[in-house]
Amino acid sequence: MMCFDLYSANHDFARVYKPLLDPLGLTYPQYLVMVTLWTGAPLSVGKIGQRLGLESNTLTPMLKRLEAIGLVRRSRDSLDERRVSVDLTESGRALEARAADVPNCASAATGLSLEEMRDLQIRLRKLQKGLRSS
Amino acid sequence: MMCFDLYSANHDFARVYKPLLDPLGLTYPQYLVMVTLWTGAPLSVGKIGQRLGLESNTLTPMLKRLEAIGLVRRSRDSLDERRVSVDLTESGRALEARAADVPNCASAATGLSLEEMRDLQIRLRKLQKGLRSS
């Protein structure tokens, strides 16, 4: 069954990332949030959730932790007070440089060629598209 | 980054399984444990963990819940009192028939052909092998 492979490959990935992220003081999901913010902060909670497939019930506590360690700042959007805008602090922005090698280390750990990675990624996206539209 | 795709594809899979498993009263990880047991109970806690990439800290509470709803029985192995042997109850065995359609429904939801699924599975296993040996 494919779900077995997906389930444990995901865990294996998290395990490979752990030693890379520990020095940065980030968990794997926290890292994914930071990567999302590095691509263009500020973002609303909902926007971040959309990218990662998470909702406020998961993100709110996580973002509060990231705020507590000084990497992000949360503030109500003045145009729409329902939204919470999440922005990087100086420290959060600086972390990007320190995390620069993480993707390379991680992809090296896969043992796959660039070609193979690209291919797997395309297939995963197709799977995802199917799952989401079902 | 591939980890994003793997991370969210795994979540998407869990979401597809949920409506299929709710009628059975199982969570997604619980279902994976039951599938493992259906392939040949009894199994020790360690053996189940080996198959799913989990350890006793995750499995012990989960197995206790499965025991509480009457699907499995846990008992110390008389040959080696360190081990806990996990076996199916009558009810746990009977559930296999009720869950017979789940894999088909799930693979239908992927929107992939059998060929594509086999291919993706092979690539995932290769990835996994790489990640585990790193």
Next chain:
DNA sequence: TACGTTTAAATCGTGTACGATAAACATGGG
């Protein structure tokens, strides 16, 4: 037999996930 080492589960604390619900705010129609 005694004892240090290894192994298998369990326990504990922290951090995700997520369904269900609540609270605060925006918006459109009357």
Next chain:
DNA sequence: CCCATGTTTATCGTACACGATTTAAACGTA
């Protein structure tokens, strides 16, 4: 302007995950 409706985030309870530690049983060696 008011209210019904929808949207966005937060809160709560339950269930994984996992690192670190503990407990108990098995094993090896003197």
